[in-house]
């Protein structure tokens with residue numbers, strides 16, 4: 272019987288050795304050491320043996336066999352567990368030093384490119400860059416620009432108001448600036464003339480996005496205040512800008528228009544080499560009321576101002592069909608420029 276026990280043990284051990292998964296080991300465990308197992312069967316037969324010594328020796332052999340089988344099961348379980356863990360670690364290994372190919376070099380966004388080129392051109396013409404806040408007071412955005420409360424032009428601005436009352440202001444008089452023109456007022460209040468500034472920046476209007484409108488867009492404002500500034504200076508500056516920005520084969524014209532903050536007012540258009548015109552923005556001689564709001568005496572100082580959309584310039588320059596494409600951050604679009 273002892274030989275049979277040892278043979279059963281050896282068979283069991285080689286099965287365990289051959290087990291390829293934790294699942295197989297668990298099945299072997301149940302089968303080899305369970306009540307229905309072969310070794311348990313030997314145990315039940317012990318009582319039938321003739322002598323005490325035989326019973327003792329065979330009982331010992333069964334116990335030894337069970338011990339070595341359960342030891343082998345434990346070791347196989349541990350080995351397979353370690354192997355599985357090692358495989359998982361290897362599979363999930365992330366080599367952070369790995370060189371993932373040619374690095375792609377980014378570039379400034381279309382609007383930033385246009386913004387920076389505009390700055391460069393105006394700085395080249397002798398202008399300084401000025402800034403103002405995006406959250407603005409009603410006074411700077413409208414009133415000081417000759418649009419008192421109830422002025423019909425206010426309605427055209429689709430203003431977004433901010434739920435905040437600034438010091439000394441009534442609630443509902445703080446807003447997201449609808450244009451960069453309030454920077455004119457802030458600049459006049461901050462510095463003495465002569466003033467030659469451009470103020471690029473973000474502006475906001477309550478608008479549903481479509482192919483040509485965004486509720487958030489960008490403008491650049493220009494302001495010149497000095498002694499003896501005339502409309503000829505305005506026209507000359509617009510012309511010099513047009514040639515510097517678009518090229519020497521472009522030219523500009525002024526068309527009569529109306530803005531509350533300039534008098535007289537004009538729209539300026541740029542003519543392409545093929546003769547076609549594109550409307551660029553508004554301009555005019557700074558209204559005496561605006562100079563006064565800026566703390567300046569209109570009898571001493573005169574000036575001109577202009578303003579136009581930066582996004583529109585980028586759209587026209589690159590023939591973008593839908594202005595929304597500029598803001599969805601789809602790399603397939605952005606990478607073209």
Ligand code: DAH
Pocket residue numbers: 449450451452492493530532533552553554555576577578579
């Ligand atoms: N602020 C105007 C707008 O947003 C644009 C503008 C027109 C600015 C005439 C000016 C100007 O400085 O003189 O529609």
